[in-house]
Amino acid sequence: MMRPFLLNLLLTIVYVFLTADTSTPNVLMGFGIGFLVISLAGLTTPGPSYPGKVWRLLRFGVYFVKILVQANLKIAWECITPGLSQTPRIIRHDVSDLTDGQLTVLANSITLTPGTLVVDVSDDHKWLYVHCMYAQERAAAVADLRALHERLRKEVFE
Template sequence: MMKHFLMNLLLSFIWVALTGSMYYSNFLFGFLLGFFILWIMNRNEDDQRYFFRVPKIISFLFYFLYEMIAANLQVAYDVITPKYFFKPGIVKYPMKARTDLEINLLSTIISMTPGTLILDVSEDKTTLYIHVMYLKDKDQFIAQMENGIEKKLLELLR
Protein backbone atom coordinates (compact mmCIF):
# COMPACT_ATOMS: atom_id res chain seq x y z
CA MET A 1 0.00 0.00 0.00
CA MET A 2 2.83 2.40 0.81
CA LYS A 3 4.37 1.56 -2.56
CA HIS A 4 1.22 2.71 -4.34
CA PHE A 5 1.04 5.92 -2.32
CA LEU A 6 4.67 6.83 -3.00
CA MET A 7 4.24 6.05 -6.70
CA ASN A 8 1.14 8.22 -6.76
CA LEU A 9 3.07 11.10 -5.18
CA LEU A 10 5.87 10.64 -7.72
CA LEU A 11 3.39 10.75 -10.59
CA SER A 12 1.79 13.91 -9.24
CA PHE A 13 5.21 15.60 -8.90
CA ILE A 14 6.03 14.55 -12.46
CA TRP A 15 2.72 16.06 -13.60
CA VAL A 16 3.54 19.35 -11.83
CA ALA A 17 7.02 19.40 -13.40
CA LEU A 18 5.67 18.70 -16.90
CA THR A 19 2.95 21.35 -16.72
CA GLY A 20 5.24 23.91 -15.08
CA SER A 21 2.63 25.34 -12.72
CA MET A 22 3.12 24.94 -8.97
CA TYR A 23 -0.45 25.28 -7.71
CA TYR A 24 -2.31 23.13 -5.23
CA SER A 25 -5.06 22.51 -7.74
CA ASN A 26 -2.54 21.30 -10.33
CA PHE A 27 -0.90 19.00 -7.76
CA LEU A 28 -4.32 17.65 -6.76
CA PHE A 29 -5.20 17.03 -10.40
CA GLY A 30 -1.87 15.24 -10.87
CA PHE A 31 -2.57 13.14 -7.78
CA LEU A 32 -5.99 12.13 -9.12
CA LEU A 33 -4.53 11.42 -12.56
CA GLY A 34 -1.77 9.31 -10.99
CA PHE A 35 -4.36 7.47 -8.86
CA PHE A 36 -6.35 6.63 -12.00
CA ILE A 37 -3.23 5.49 -13.88
CA LEU A 38 -2.11 3.27 -10.98
CA TRP A 39 -5.61 1.84 -10.66
CA ILE A 40 -5.65 0.95 -14.37
CA MET A 41 -2.17 -0.63 -14.18
CA ASN A 42 -2.88 -2.66 -11.00
CA ARG A 43 -6.41 -3.93 -11.58
CA ASN A 44 -5.29 -7.56 -11.58
CA GLU A 45 -3.16 -7.36 -8.43
CA ASP A 46 -4.28 -9.04 -5.21
CA ASP A 47 -3.58 -6.05 -2.95
CA GLN A 48 -6.23 -3.45 -3.79
CA ARG A 49 -6.42 -1.80 -0.34
CA TYR A 50 -4.92 1.48 -1.55
CA PHE A 51 -7.58 1.93 -4.22
CA PHE A 52 -10.38 1.43 -1.69
CA ARG A 53 -8.85 3.41 1.16
CA VAL A 54 -8.01 6.66 -0.69
CA PRO A 55 -11.65 7.38 -1.66
CA LYS A 56 -12.72 6.60 1.91
CA ILE A 57 -10.12 9.05 3.26
CA ILE A 58 -11.33 11.77 0.90
CA SER A 59 -14.95 11.05 1.84
CA PHE A 60 -14.08 11.23 5.55
CA LEU A 61 -12.26 14.54 5.12
CA PHE A 62 -15.26 16.09 3.36
CA TYR A 63 -17.63 14.70 6.01
CA PHE A 64 -15.47 16.06 8.84
CA LEU A 65 -15.14 19.44 7.09
CA TYR A 66 -18.94 19.61 6.75
CA GLU A 67 -19.45 18.72 10.43
CA MET A 68 -16.87 21.29 11.52
CA ILE A 69 -18.41 24.08 9.43
CA ALA A 70 -21.90 23.25 10.72
CA ALA A 71 -20.69 23.29 14.34
CA ASN A 72 -18.82 26.57 13.79
CA LEU A 73 -21.94 28.17 12.31
CA GLN A 74 -24.02 26.97 15.26
CA VAL A 75 -21.55 28.42 17.78
CA ALA A 76 -21.20 31.68 15.80
CA TYR A 77 -24.98 32.07 15.62
CA ASP A 78 -25.21 31.54 19.37
CA VAL A 79 -22.54 34.18 19.99
CA ILE A 80 -24.07 36.76 17.65
CA THR A 81 -27.69 36.47 18.79
CA PRO A 82 -28.77 37.85 22.16
CA LYS A 83 -30.77 34.71 23.06
CA TYR A 84 -29.07 31.96 25.03
CA PHE A 85 -29.28 28.74 22.91
CA PHE A 86 -26.88 26.21 24.33
CA LYS A 87 -27.86 23.40 26.67
CA PRO A 88 -24.66 21.85 28.03
CA GLY A 89 -24.46 18.27 29.17
CA ILE A 90 -22.11 15.37 29.70
CA VAL A 91 -22.66 12.19 27.70
CA LYS A 92 -21.36 8.73 28.53
CA TYR A 93 -20.56 7.42 25.06
CA PRO A 94 -19.92 3.66 24.58
CA MET A 95 -17.24 3.29 21.91
CA LYS A 96 -16.71 0.62 19.31
CA ALA A 97 -13.08 1.69 18.97
CA ARG A 98 -10.78 -0.70 20.80
CA THR A 99 -7.12 0.02 20.04
CA ASP A 100 -5.24 2.97 21.47
CA LEU A 101 -4.83 4.50 18.00
CA GLU A 102 -8.56 4.28 17.26
CA ILE A 103 -9.49 5.77 20.63
CA ASN A 104 -6.93 8.55 20.31
CA LEU A 105 -8.01 9.52 16.79
CA LEU A 106 -11.69 9.37 17.69
CA SER A 107 -11.27 11.53 20.77
CA THR A 108 -9.11 14.04 18.88
CA ILE A 109 -11.60 14.35 16.03
CA ILE A 110 -14.52 14.76 18.44
CA SER A 111 -12.64 17.44 20.36
CA MET A 112 -11.78 19.33 17.17
CA THR A 113 -15.42 20.03 16.40
CA PRO A 114 -16.69 23.14 18.24
CA GLY A 115 -19.18 22.45 20.98
CA THR A 116 -17.71 19.11 22.07
CA LEU A 117 -14.87 18.25 24.40
CA ILE A 118 -13.56 14.90 25.61
CA LEU A 119 -13.41 14.86 29.38
CA ASP A 120 -12.18 11.35 30.08
CA VAL A 121 -11.72 7.81 28.79
CA SER A 122 -12.83 5.02 31.11
CA GLU A 123 -10.26 2.69 32.64
CA ASP A 124 -11.41 -0.26 30.54
CA LYS A 125 -11.26 1.89 27.36
CA THR A 126 -14.86 1.25 26.36
CA THR A 127 -16.45 4.60 27.22
CA LEU A 128 -15.79 8.25 26.43
CA TYR A 129 -17.16 11.05 28.59
CA ILE A 130 -17.99 13.96 26.29
CA HIS A 131 -19.05 17.48 27.26
CA VAL A 132 -21.54 18.68 24.64
CA MET A 133 -22.47 22.34 24.39
CA TYR A 134 -25.72 21.83 22.42
CA LEU A 135 -27.26 18.67 23.86
CA LYS A 136 -30.94 18.32 23.01
CA ASP A 137 -31.26 14.53 23.26
CA LYS A 138 -28.55 12.21 24.59
CA ASP A 139 -29.75 9.19 22.60
CA GLN A 140 -29.84 11.18 19.39
CA PHE A 141 -26.30 12.48 20.03
CA ILE A 142 -25.01 8.96 20.71
CA ALA A 143 -26.68 7.63 17.54
CA GLN A 144 -25.23 10.52 15.53
CA MET A 145 -21.73 9.78 16.83
CA GLU A 146 -22.04 6.01 16.22
CA ASN A 147 -23.38 6.36 12.68
CA GLY A 148 -21.25 9.36 11.78
CA ILE A 149 -17.72 10.07 12.89
CA GLU A 150 -16.94 6.77 14.63
CA LYS A 151 -18.33 4.58 11.87
CA LYS A 152 -16.46 6.45 9.12
CA LEU A 153 -13.22 6.56 11.14
CA LEU A 154 -13.29 2.85 11.90
CA GLU A 155 -13.93 2.07 8.22
CA LEU A 156 -10.66 3.86 7.47
CA LEU A 157 -8.59 2.23 10.16
CA ARG A 158 -9.83 -1.37 9.95
Protein backbone atom coordinates (compact mmCIF):
# COMPACT_ATOMS: atom_id res chain seq x y z
CA MET A 1 0.00 0.00 0.00
CA MET A 2 2.70 2.43 1.02
CA ARG A 3 4.95 2.25 -2.03
CA PRO A 4 2.56 3.42 -4.78
CA PHE A 5 1.40 6.24 -2.53
CA LEU A 6 4.97 7.43 -1.90
CA LEU A 7 5.57 7.24 -5.65
CA ASN A 8 2.50 9.40 -6.14
CA LEU A 9 3.86 12.00 -3.69
CA LEU A 10 7.22 11.95 -5.50
CA LEU A 11 5.50 12.56 -8.84
CA THR A 12 3.59 15.46 -7.25
CA ILE A 13 6.80 17.05 -6.00
CA VAL A 14 8.48 16.65 -9.39
CA TYR A 15 5.46 18.26 -11.10
CA VAL A 16 5.49 21.18 -8.66
CA PHE A 17 9.22 21.75 -9.17
CA LEU A 18 8.83 21.58 -12.95
CA THR A 19 6.07 24.18 -13.02
CA ALA A 20 7.57 26.30 -10.17
CA ASP A 21 4.09 27.13 -8.84
CA THR A 22 3.14 26.23 -5.27
CA SER A 23 -0.49 27.32 -5.30
CA THR A 24 -2.92 24.73 -3.95
CA PRO A 25 -4.72 24.03 -7.29
CA ASN A 26 -1.40 23.33 -8.98
CA VAL A 27 -0.34 20.89 -6.24
CA LEU A 28 -3.69 19.11 -6.51
CA MET A 29 -3.25 18.99 -10.30
CA GLY A 30 0.16 17.34 -9.88
CA PHE A 31 -1.31 14.84 -7.45
CA GLY A 32 -4.11 14.00 -9.89
CA ILE A 33 -1.70 13.48 -12.79
CA GLY A 34 0.49 11.22 -10.65
CA PHE A 35 -2.60 9.28 -9.55
CA LEU A 36 -3.66 8.72 -13.16
CA VAL A 37 -0.18 7.62 -14.25
CA ILE A 38 0.14 5.09 -11.41
CA SER A 39 -3.39 3.75 -11.96
CA LEU A 40 -2.73 3.22 -15.67
CA ALA A 41 0.63 1.59 -14.99
CA GLY A 42 -1.03 -0.70 -12.45
CA LEU A 43 -3.41 -2.10 -15.08
CA THR A 44 -0.64 -4.28 -16.49
CA THR A 45 0.22 -5.98 -13.18
CA PRO A 46 -1.99 -8.47 -11.31
CA GLY A 47 -3.32 -7.84 -7.83
CA PRO A 48 -5.63 -5.19 -6.37
CA SER A 49 -5.64 -1.91 -8.28
CA TYR A 50 -4.32 1.38 -6.90
CA PRO A 51 -7.61 3.38 -7.01
CA GLY A 52 -9.40 0.58 -5.13
CA LYS A 53 -6.75 0.62 -2.42
CA VAL A 54 -6.92 4.40 -2.10
CA TRP A 55 -10.74 4.25 -1.91
CA ARG A 56 -10.64 1.64 0.88
CA LEU A 57 -7.99 3.66 2.75
CA LEU A 58 -10.12 6.81 2.45
CA ARG A 59 -13.15 4.93 3.76
CA PHE A 60 -11.12 3.71 6.71
CA GLY A 61 -9.91 7.28 7.33
CA VAL A 62 -13.48 8.58 7.52
CA TYR A 63 -14.44 5.74 9.87
CA PHE A 64 -11.34 6.44 11.98
CA VAL A 65 -12.13 10.14 12.40
CA LYS A 66 -15.71 9.20 13.32
CA ILE A 67 -14.61 6.85 16.10
CA LEU A 68 -11.97 9.35 17.29
CA VAL A 69 -14.69 11.98 17.76
CA GLN A 70 -16.88 9.35 19.45
CA ALA A 71 -14.07 8.51 21.89
CA ASN A 72 -13.62 12.16 22.80
CA LEU A 73 -17.35 12.71 23.29
CA LYS A 74 -17.42 9.69 25.59
CA ILE A 75 -14.61 11.15 27.71
CA ALA A 76 -16.33 14.56 27.70
CA TRP A 77 -19.59 12.95 28.87
CA GLU A 78 -17.72 11.10 31.61
CA CYS A 79 -16.14 14.39 32.74
CA ILE A 80 -19.35 16.40 32.72
CA THR A 81 -21.63 13.95 34.53
CA PRO A 82 -20.99 13.62 38.27
CA GLY A 83 -19.71 10.33 39.63
CA LEU A 84 -17.56 7.76 37.86
CA SER A 85 -19.17 4.99 35.80
CA GLN A 86 -16.08 3.20 34.51
CA THR A 87 -15.69 -0.56 34.84
CA PRO A 88 -12.09 -1.04 33.72
CA ARG A 89 -10.40 -4.30 32.82
CA ILE A 90 -7.09 -5.31 31.22
CA ILE A 91 -7.80 -7.97 28.59
CA ARG A 92 -5.56 -9.81 26.15
CA HIS A 93 -6.06 -9.75 22.41
CA ASP A 94 -4.63 -12.20 19.87
CA VAL A 95 -2.44 -10.55 17.21
CA SER A 96 -0.32 -13.49 16.09
CA ASP A 97 -1.34 -13.01 12.42
CA LEU A 98 0.25 -9.55 12.02
CA THR A 99 3.74 -8.34 11.21
CA ASP A 100 5.48 -5.76 13.40
CA GLY A 101 4.54 -2.75 11.28
CA GLN A 102 0.90 -3.80 11.12
CA LEU A 103 0.99 -4.35 14.88
CA THR A 104 2.13 -0.74 15.35
CA VAL A 105 -0.72 0.59 13.23
CA LEU A 106 -3.23 -1.61 15.07
CA ALA A 107 -1.92 -0.51 18.49
CA ASN A 108 -2.12 3.18 17.56
CA SER A 109 -5.66 2.88 16.27
CA ILE A 110 -6.73 0.85 19.33
CA THR A 111 -5.43 3.63 21.57
CA LEU A 112 -7.44 6.24 19.66
CA THR A 113 -10.74 4.31 19.61
CA PRO A 114 -13.37 4.72 22.33
CA GLY A 115 -12.51 3.34 25.73
CA THR A 116 -9.42 1.29 24.87
CA LEU A 117 -5.72 1.82 25.55
CA VAL A 118 -2.82 -0.48 24.74
CA VAL A 119 -0.83 -1.30 27.87
CA ASP A 120 1.71 -3.89 26.80
CA VAL A 121 2.83 -6.29 24.07
CA SER A 122 4.02 -9.76 25.02
CA ASP A 123 7.66 -10.55 24.34
CA ASP A 124 6.90 -12.84 21.37
CA HIS A 125 4.54 -10.20 19.80
CA LYS A 126 1.57 -12.56 19.92
CA TRP A 127 -0.63 -10.89 22.52
CA LEU A 128 -1.69 -7.30 22.98
CA TYR A 129 -2.84 -6.27 26.47
CA VAL A 130 -5.59 -3.66 26.23
CA HIS A 131 -7.01 -1.56 29.05
CA CYS A 132 -10.76 -1.18 28.43
CA MET A 133 -12.63 1.57 30.21
CA TYR A 134 -16.14 0.15 29.89
CA ALA A 135 -15.93 -3.64 30.06
CA GLN A 136 -18.72 -4.89 32.27
CA GLU A 137 -18.84 -8.04 30.13
CA ARG A 138 -15.52 -9.27 28.84
CA ALA A 139 -17.03 -10.79 25.67
CA ALA A 140 -18.41 -7.46 24.39
CA ALA A 141 -15.06 -5.70 24.77
CA VAL A 142 -13.27 -8.55 22.99
CA ALA A 143 -15.82 -8.43 20.16
CA ASP A 144 -15.25 -4.67 19.70
CA LEU A 145 -11.48 -5.19 19.46
CA ARG A 146 -11.95 -8.08 17.03
CA ALA A 147 -14.22 -5.94 14.81
CA LEU A 148 -11.63 -3.14 14.61
CA HIS A 149 -8.89 -5.70 13.91
CA GLU A 150 -10.88 -7.31 11.04
CA ARG A 151 -11.77 -3.93 9.57
CA LEU A 152 -8.15 -2.75 9.65
CA ARG A 153 -6.94 -6.01 8.09
CA LYS A 154 -9.49 -5.93 5.30
CA GLU A 155 -9.23 -2.25 4.38
CA VAL A 156 -5.61 -1.32 5.07
CA PHE A 157 -3.40 -4.42 5.16
CA GLU A 158 -5.37 -6.46 2.52
